[in-house]
Amino acid sequence: MMEERRLERARRMLVSSARGLAAYHLNACVRCGLCAESCHIYLADPEPENHPGAKVGRVSEHYRRYATFLGKHLPGLVRARELNEDTLAQLVETAYGRCTACGRCGLHCSVGLDVAAVIRAARMALAAAGAVPAGLQRTVDNQIQTGNQMAITREELLSTAAWLSESLRDEMGISGAGAPRVEVDRAGSRVLYLVNPREVKFFPLSLLAAAGVFHAAGESWTLSSKAYDVTNYGFYSGDDEAAGELTRRVVEEAAALGAEEIVLSECGHGFRSFRWEGPNWIGREYPLPMRSILELLDEYLAGGRIQVDPLKNPDPVTLHDPCNLVRWGGVSEPQRRVLRRCVQDFREMTPNRAHNFCCGGGGGMLSLSEYGERRVRSGRVKADQIRTTGAKIVAAPCHNCADQLLEISKHYKLGVEVQAVVELVYNALVRPASA
Amino acid sequence: MRAARGGGRRDYSRPRGRPASGALYFLTVAMLPGHKESVRHHPLEFGIGVLMHAGLLLALLALTALALAPRAGAGALTLLAPLFLVSLACGLVLFVRRCASPTLRFMSAPDDFIAILASCALLAAGAAAGMQAAWRPAALLYAALLLVYLPLGKLRHAAFFFSARTDYGRRLGRRGVYPPEPSCPQSAVGGADDGGARA
Numbered sequence A: 001m002m003e004e005r006r007l008e009r010a011r012r013m014l015v016s017s018a019r020g021l022a023a024y025h026l027n028a029c030v031r032c033g034l035c036a037e038s039c040h041i042y043l044a045d046p047e048p049e050n051h052p053g054a055k056v057g058r059v060s061e062h063y064r065r066y067a068t069f070l071g072k073h074l075p076g077l078v079r080a081r082e083l084n085e086d087t088l089a090q091l092v093e094t095a096y097g098r099c100t101a102c103g104r105c106g107l108h109c110s111v112g113l114d115v116a117a118v119i120r121a122a123r124m125a126l127a128a129a130g131a132v133p134a135g136l137q138r139t140v141d142n143q144i145q146t147g148n149q150m151a152i153t154r155e156e157l158l159s160t161a162a163w164l165s166e167s168l169r170d171e172m173g174i175s176g177a178g179a180p181r182v183e184v185d186r187a188g189s190r191v192l193y194l195v196n197p198r199e200v201k202f203f204p205l206s207l208l209a210a211a212g213v214f215h216a217a218g219e220s221w222t223l224s225s226k227a228y229d230v231t232n233y234g235f236y237s238g239d240d241e242a243a244g245e246l247t248r249r250v251v252e253e254a255a256a257l258g259a260e261e262i263v264l265s266e267c268g269h270g271f272r273s274f275r276w277e278g279p280n281w282i283g284r285e286y287p288l289p290m291r292s293i294l295e296l297l298d299e300y301l302a303g304g305r306i307q308v309d310p311l312k313n314p315d316p317v318t319l320h321d322p323c324n325l326v327r328w329g330g331v332s333e334p335q336r337r338v339l340r341r342c343v344q345d346f347r348e349m350t351p352n353r354a355h356n357f358c359c360g361g362g363g364g365m366l367s368l369s370e371y372g373e374r375r376v377r378s379g380r381v382k383a384d385q386i387r388t389t390g391a392k393i394v395a396a397p398c399h400n401c402a403d404q405l406l407e408i409s410k411h412y413k414l415g416v417e418v419q420a421v422v423e424l425v426y427n428a429l430v431r432p433a434s435a
Numbered sequence B: 001m002r003a004a005r006g007g008g009r010r011d012y013s014r015p016r017g018r019p020a021s022g023a024l025y026f027l028t029v030a031m032l033p034g035h036k037e038s039v040r041h042h043p044l045e046f047g048i049g050v051l052m053h054a055g056l057l058l059a060l061l062a063l064t065a066l067a068l069a070p071r072a073g074a075g076a077l078t079l080l081a082p083l084f085l086v087s088l089a090c091g092l093v094l095f096v097r098r099c100a101s102p103t104l105r106f107m108s109a110p111d112d113f114i115a116i117l118a119s120c121a122l123l124a125a126g127a128a129a130g131m132q133a134a135w136r137p138a139a140l141l142y143a144a145l146l147l148v149y150l151p152l153g154k155l156r157h158a159a160f161f162f163s164a165r166t167d168y169g170r171r172l173g174r175r176g177v178y179p180p181e182p183s184c185p186q187s188a189v190g191g192a193d194d195g196g197a198r199a
Helices: A002-019 A022-026 A040-044 A052-067 A071-074 A084-095 A103-110 A117-128 A132-146 A156-172 A199-200 A205-217 A233-237 A240-256 A268-282 A293-302 A334-342 A371-376 A378-387 A399-411 A421-430 B018-026 B038-041 B041-066 B071-100 B102-107 B110-130 B132-148 B154-174
Strands: A191-195 A262-263 A288-290 A318-321 A345-347 A393-395 A417-419
Touching: A002 A071, A002 A117, A002 A132, A022 A052, A022 A191, A022 B071, A022 B154, A040 A371, A040 A378, A052 A071, A052 A084, A052 A371, A052 B102, A084 A117, A103 A117, A103 B102, A117 A233, A117 B154, A132 A233, A132 A240, A132 A399, A156 A199, A191 A205, A191 A240, A199 A233, A199 A293, A199 A378, A199 A399, A205 A293, A205 B038, A233 A240, A240 A262, A240 A268, A262 A293, A268 A399, A288 A293, A288 A334, A293 A421, A318 A378, A334 A345, A371 A399, A371 B071, A378 A399, A378 B038, A393 A399, A393 A421, A399 A417, A399 B018, B018 B154, B038 B041, B041 B071, B041 B132, B071 B102, B071 B110, B071 B132, B102 B132, B110 B154
Parallel strands: A191 A262, A262 A288, A318 A345, A318 A393, A393 A417
Antiparallel strands: none
8 A cells, every 4th residue: 555655656746747848858759769879878788778768768658658648548559557566666777777867868869858857757756756776865865964965064074174274274385364274154255165075075185176276366265064065966866855955955054154156066966956956946046146166267267366387287188077067057168268277288078068978977876886887887988088088187077977987997997087177276276375 | 839938937047048049059050960969870860760751741731732722732742742752761661670670679669660650651642642633532531530640649749849859958058058159169069980989
């Protein structure tokens, strides 16, 4: 009985989400098969279930069963299937394990089908049924319960901020009242800066670099101990309620601190979630602007607020385009202008920008250990792209992508370093003390 | 129409670009072979598909004309009959392709095969009506029946093609993804070399 109630919730959510925009896309696939080579997962593992058309089919067969005339009355004719315990498991595998919702196949689809919207409709249905894979659901729960996906305590954050401030003072050689600091909960700061908890817990260099650049630019900024997480795993899991709650907290905290702008650290899905989806989750426009740190860095450089010397980054650098930042977020040029100023030898991957290939780590895949092998295999396409450039450093303006790129660099023996864009800017800074 | 208005939902995000520009780009330039990998990798299938669809559209228009203005419609059918035969051949090639490919068979429902055959039948009816006047009532009747079936099965993509592409293009336009900035080089979409990415 309980199971049937869960399934019924999933069916209703699928039909109701499909009444919106996803309906166009659920009804448009002609199963022509021409999108196959646009999918990094299919390219690495060319089995029929990985074909984008098959993934859309796996979702739309349930939609047809409950929302179309032929699906209800002649299900065999249109291959409409009941959503039951068996097919629910297959849907979970397809929606979370075979697709990162990167959207590349959609741009190249003969019809112009937003495959990612279809996959998200499935994820919303599965979230309504409580069928989100455990690793991903745990991350969402962490965010809701503790305010950040890694369940970092406030004390840990403050301690990290303190030692990063100390390191920064040593590195930049500035002490006293004007010394650089990683600010936390400073009311009246112009910028509320959100970071990936990964920066606080495991890879603080990018936070240190951002603090150094903010200092050099004379920026007034702060983190918030209550709402500093730029990630939003409700977006990945398909739980709009959780995603909206995380968005609301950040917007309210920015207002409480009196910030004039929210700046998002280098995070693909975080940027897309907060910048583009968040206002719709909470049902209102934000009272203040929001942008990526890449756009702010571009502004600093264009306005002369920071000075850089590209000779400080002599190794060849290539740029990875995170799908949610570029293909879904529209931020493709600022990071290029920044890198051209900050590195000596910048090399594009092919294809790039909105047509980039997913690294394989998107869509919440990094939280799903059960699909780990497939994730690494699907990184082969990106590994080939990187190898072709001959670069020694991959600039990855997304921490999830960076984790995946580090793993595929090791697995495919690429021998490249992976750095955030802000780290390369910080490294190229002509610091006031040495200017 | 609903898609062109944004799906009837308000988008609260601050726009970076223009939804209409994105939709226009996605419905035009983004469909050209230089911008669409699926076309670049499958030029033959794409060409065959375009020929078949062009024939279908013209057959429907000519048969509609036959119903409304019989002399003009008959003239159009006679003129277009050779094209309908070419389109029919293209449709049959697509049918064979769907039967022969294990991946396409895996993805297909019976309706997918029926839709191609039903389309081929319309092209055959159009060609027959163009060549012999005796076939015209039957061709008209068949076209009418097909229009009844159209919204029920796969053939509904005739309408959803435009709504899907318009909706997707509008969102990409609002976010400033499409149209790309003028400085964006052609190499961004891959061109002849897609980074070695083939299965």
